[in-house]
Amino acid sequence: MHRTADRAMKRRFDQTAILAWVERHRRKLTVAAILLIAALGFAALHNVLAEVHLKQVRGALHEIPVSRMVLALGLTAVSYFALTFYDLFALRAIGSPIRWRTAALASFTSYTISHNLGLSLLTGGSARYRVYAAAGLDLGEVAQVSLIASATFWGGIFVVAALALLLDAAPIPLGPVTLSPLIQHLAGGLVIALLLTVFAMRMRGVSRIGWGRFSLPIPRPALMSAQIGIASIDLLAASAALFVLVPGATPQTFGAFFLAYALALLAALITHVPGGIGIFETVILATVPQGRSEVFAALLLYRIIYYLLPLLIAAVIVAVGEARRLRRHIVRGVSVADKVGQALAPSLLALLVFGGGLVLLVSGALPAVHSRLSMLRHILPLPFIDGSHFLASLVGTALLLVAPAINARIRNGFYVARLLLIGGMVFSLLKGVDYEEAIVLGIIAALLQYCRPAFYRRAGVLDAPLLRAWLLAAGLAVVLSIWSGMFAYKHVAYSDDLWWAFAWKGNAPRFLRASLGATVLLVGVAWWRLIWAPVRPIGATELPGDVAEAAFAAADRTDAALAYTGDKQFLISASGDAFLMYQLRGRTWVVMGDPVGPMAAWPELVWRIRGDCDRAHGRLCFYQASEDLLPLLIEIGLQIMKYGEEAHVDLASFSLQGPAAKQFRAALRRGESLGIEFSVIPAADLPAIGPELQAVSDAWLQSKAGAEKHFSIGHFSPEYLAHFDMAVLRMNGRIIAFANLWATANRSELSVDLMRHFPDTPNGTMDLLFVKLIQWGIEQGYQRFNLGMAPLSGLTGRKLAPLWSRIGHAIYGHAEALYGFSGLRHYKEKFRPNWVPRYIATPPGLGSPRALVDLMALIGD
Known part of the structure; x- marks a missing residue:
């Protein structure tokens, strides 16, 4: 009996230890899980495309009529225009009078970011917050807008899917599963019944729904109807933009196609893989009955039209507005658009720089156009071509890693990114006259140059916070390029000799060497950043005796004595009679109490640490500040929270x-x-x-x-x-x-x-x-x-x-x-x-x- 009790206690102890270990490593496990899901997605995609070859996909791309591409562009514009009303209706639901123009800016920028990065509530929500904060909303109101907009999206998916199920009288094949008409009608009817229940609740006076202290308003029936209508327009246009690119698609099959599209969206959102890359494509290919080479070609073109092109447009709009703001020295940052540009320009430019790196990596994994390579054969020697191909992939990987420095507005990051983009343009031309990607890189470099005044922080490129999200995205970019090469060269049998093969038609060996170089560079930098974090600029660690004596002579608070604890850094006034003490924790600069010394020296110290913290891309925090310091803290843009009272x-x-x-x-x-x-x-x-x-x-x-x-x-x-x-x-x-x-x-x-x-x-x-x-x-x-x-x-x-x-x-x-x-x-x-x-x-x-x-x-x- 005692042994049984001991075993039970041991099991409980083991379970507790495991749970504690999981909680301690939760972030790393999350990143690993997403990478694993992405790898499984690419593996599934590889299996789905087992009988499809690159030549077939290229042929299918050339067969898509220009008129279909123009129609897809128009449907994409309709979808993004409808998306702007998600936010407008959500604002009306919480009683905010913000105009459509601001809502459109928030919606367009947030959705272009979240569509490409995934994690919509985090990535798109952050962009949405920056827009609405500039317009005067607080964090709680922005959270409500984001959640209501998200509910509108899901409501649209369920309603359109329900109508498709109710109106289709034929069995719908979804890959290995076939939905009978009875199951379709029952599922569609259940969704409509749930929606009518929500309408009935609102009609009976239930105005909010939630848990505990948190609740969301239920829009009025008229507004709810408008939300469902606009979401339906958005989703129908977004799915139709892909549908028109698929050869052989007929209007009679659109209902089944939309269900497959909705299922793919759901899988992409649940897995949290950035942009749903690999996951979205796999589900579509597995459920749409048309030829897989044609569908895959349509998916590639859809990625460009619906995902990448709006991102480029958003980046251009915001970056140009930000550059114009920085060149106006008298009126600066007055309008909401100015504030939005100031907040979002670095993020969007960082995404463009990251995208430029992805273009170089994927291009390096695919075979060069034979006719263009033949042109270089008479101009450059083979080692020069192979070297340019290898360096182009390294430059692409470096752009992935320097993107966080662009996001952090670091000046050295701007210089390095500009140099890499120009180098990427040169190597693109030298490795195979890839002028298309050279043009893309040139546009990104031009935008970066136009926004040069936005990069003012003095720090090293690797001093920028390399968050796990960046590393995850960079890892997926390299995985995508490797998968692209494996797909392109599936007909080439692997052998160790490929690594050492150098020939004009040796595209597969070039891919292997470039992929190895990119992987080694990424893993090496990631390992170095995770194990040996860069040392950031810090203040003085010793307080000079003469400064302490002068400052303490004018101090009215005894907590100035905390300067002697030996665990703080000091910022000393130019006159040498005042100081400010602080310490770094993560990216947060925590200032202890008020500055010590004459109050006349306080503004200098507060503004200096504000600038130093900003240049290091840190978060400034003052702890146990007095009422005397509040005007200065408000002046430097911090929000004030009462912490307690002193006796x-x-x-x-x-x-x-x-x-x-x-x-x-x-x-x-x-x-x-x-x-x-x-x-x-x-x-x-x-x-x-x-x-x-x-x-x-x-x-x-x-x-x-x-x-x-x-x-x-x-x-x-x-x-x-x-x-x-x-x-x-x-x-x-x-x-x-x-x-x-x-x-x-x-x-x-x-x-x-x-x-x-x-x-x-x-x-x-x-x-x-x-x-x-x-x-x-x-x-x-x-x-x-x-x-x-x-x-x-x-x-x-x-x-x-x-x-x-x-x-x-x-x-x-x-x-x-x-x-x-x-x-x-x-x-x-x-x-x-x-x-x-x-x-x-x-x-x-x-x-x-x-x-x-x-x-x-x-x-x-």
């Missing part, structure tokens, strides 16, 4: 008389009866009592959960404590409690940092220590005693309060067991303090949650 005891009015001080008088009497003595030890005499203090600190830490904290409080170390006088309580000659004193030079404030005692000290010992310190402070002429923070105290939970305030209010009221928020305030309330608010300032929008996560991790260490 200040006015020493001029503090008294031990009256009923309110009864507990303090009792603590004094108890201390006298136990023989507890209070004294303040000068900093110079601390070495003599160091071992006793260490014993108290060790016992106190052992009785508490966790280890020493840093950054926002001090820690026990001789180097740190040597800067401060020490208040101690002795009992029978033995130190039982201590607290190091923080004090301003102008005697405006007195406080304590470390407060530690033996676990077995008598009850009320810390009350006694505080009362003795306050009395000592009064004798020394200090104006106030700072009891420290009460986190989340004073936040309101009102319905119209900001989201952060409501969350903090809920935590303050319901998480007492985790921290003791209200208990801490209640304890300090005994001293009848004045409560002074303290604030956190973060970047607005999507950067705020990440900055808060980094802040909590930093102060929790």
